Amino acid sequence: MGSLISADETFDEHEHACSPIAFEQEAFHCDGDRHASIRVPKGAHLVDLGLKNKVVLITGGAKGIGAAIARTIGQEGAIPVIIDRDREASEELHAELQQFHGDSYLVVAELNTAEACFAAVEQTFKKLGRIDALVNNAGVNDRVGLEKGSPDQFVASLQRNLLHYYNMAHYALPHLKRSAGSIVSISSKTAVTGQGGTSGYVASKGAILAMTREWAVELLPYGIRVNAVVPAEVMTPLYQQWLSKFPNPQEKLKATVARIPLGKRMTTSEEIAAMVVFLISCKASHVTGQHLYVDGGYVHLDRALT
Numbered sequence: 001m002g003s004l005i006s007a008d009e010t011f012d013e014h015e016h017a018c019s020p021i022a023f024e025q026e027a028f029h030c031d032g033d034r035h036a037s038i039r040v041p042k043g044a045h046l047v048d049l050g051l052k053n054k055v056v057l058i059t060g061g062a063k064g065i066g067a068a069i070a071r072t073i074g075q076e077g078a079i080p081v082i083i084d085r086d087r088e089a090s091e092e093l094h095a096e097l098q099q100f101h102g103d104s105y106l107v108v109a110e111l112n113t114a115e116a117c118f119a120a121v122e123q124t125f126k127k128l129g130r131i132d133a134l135v136n137n138a139g140v141n142d143r144v145g146l147e148k149g150s151p152d153q154f155v156a157s158l159q160r161n162l163l164h165y166y167n168m169a170h171y172a173l174p175h176l177k178r179s180a181g182s183i184v185s186i187s188s189k190t191a192v193t194g195q196g197g198t199s200g201y202v203a204s205k206g207a208i209l210a211m212t213r214e215w216a217v218e219l220l221p222y223g224i225r226v227n228a229v230v231p232a233e234v235m236t237p238l239y240q241q242w243l244s245k246f247p248n249p250q251e252k253l254k255a256t257v258a259r260i261p262l263g264k265r266m267t268t269s270e271e272i273a274a275m276v277v278f279l280i281s282c283k284a285s286h287v288t289g290q291h292l293y294v295d296g297g298y299v300h301l302d303r304a305l306t
C-alpha cells in the first residue's frame with residue numbers, strides 16, 4: 001500500500017492550485033503494480049461528496065471493479081450493497097467493509113432472472129429503507145462469437161450481460177424517484193472498438209451505452225442522472241481469466257500494456273471506482289447521459305500516437 005502523507009510533503013499552494021482532491025489518508029495512486037503516495041496541496045481539504053449514509057446497490061460488487069467501487073463508497077461514508085453470486089467473496093468483502101468502513105449490506109444472488117433482480121432490490125429496500133444509487137456492473141466476457149456461437153448462446157450471453165442492467169434499473173426506479181438518485185452502468189471499450197469472437201458481450205456493452213442516453217432522457221423529469229463508465233484494460237479476476245485463454249498470456253499482456261497511451265499501464269479498479277463515486281455524488285449534479293472513458297486514452301488517443 002502507499003505510504004502515509006506527511007506534512008512536510010505538501011506542495012506549494014500555487015503550484016497545484018487546481019488540484020480538486022487532496023487525501024489526508026493513505027492514498028492510492030498506482031504506477032503499474034507499484035503504489036505511490038499522492039502529495040497534498042497546501043491548504044487543500046477533502047471534497048465532501050455528500051454520500052454519507054446513501055444506499056448504493058452494486059451488482060457484481062464482490063470482486064474486481066465492483067469490489068473497488070464498494071470499498072470507495074464505504075470510504076465516503078455511504079452504505080454499499082454488494083449484490084453478487086459469489087458467496088465466499090461477497091462475505092469476505094462484507095466483513096472487511098463492516099470492519100474498516102462501517103455499514104454495508106449483502107445480497108447473494110445470481111441476477112440472470114428478472115425475479116432475482118426484483119428480490120435483490122426489495123430485500124435491500126426492506127432492510128435499509130431507501131435506495132440512492134444503482135451501479136450496474138456485473139458482467140462476463142463469455143466469448144459467444146458469430147462463427148463460434150449459436151442463436152441460443154447469443155441470447156444466453158445477453159441474459160448474462162444486458163438483461164439484468166435493465167431489470168435492476170426497472171425495479172430500483174420507484175426508489176430512485178423518491179431519492180432523486182442516480183444510475184451508473186459499466187460498459188466496455190469493446191462496445192466501440194469491437195474485440196472479435198464475443199458478439200453477445202459486445203452487443204450488451206453497446207446496448208448499455210445506448211440505454212444510458214435513453215434512460216438519461218426518460219428520467220429527466222425525476223432529476224435522476226444516468227451515466228456510463230467505459231473501462232478498457234483493468235486487472236481483475238475476470239481479466240485474468242480472459243488472459244489465461246491465450247497461448248502466451250504474459251506476451252499478450254505485455255503487448256496490450258504497451259498500447260495504453262497514458263503511462264503504459266493498466267487502469268486500476270480504484271481509478272474506475274473513483275469515477276463511479278464522483279458520478280453518483282452531488283459534485284456531478286449536472287452530468288447526465290455521458291459515457292466516461294477511464295482508460296488512459298486507450299480508445300481515443302491511439303490515432304494521434306501511431
Ligand code: NAP
Pocket residue numbers: 059060061062063064065066083084085086089109110111112137138139140141160164186187188189230231232233234235236237238239
Ligand atoms: P470480475 O472480476 O469477474 O468481478 C465481477 C463479479 O460479478 C464477480 O464476482 C462475478 O461472479 C459477479 N457476477 C457476474 N455476473 C453476475 C450475475 N449475473 N449475477 C451475480 N453476480 C455476477 O469482473 P470485472 O473485471 O471486475 O468486471 C466488472 C465489469 O467491468 C463487467 O461488466 C465487465 O464487463 C466490465 N469491464 C471490465 C474490464 C476489465 O478490464 N476488467 C474492461 C471493460 C469492462 P463470478 O466470478 O461468479 O462470475
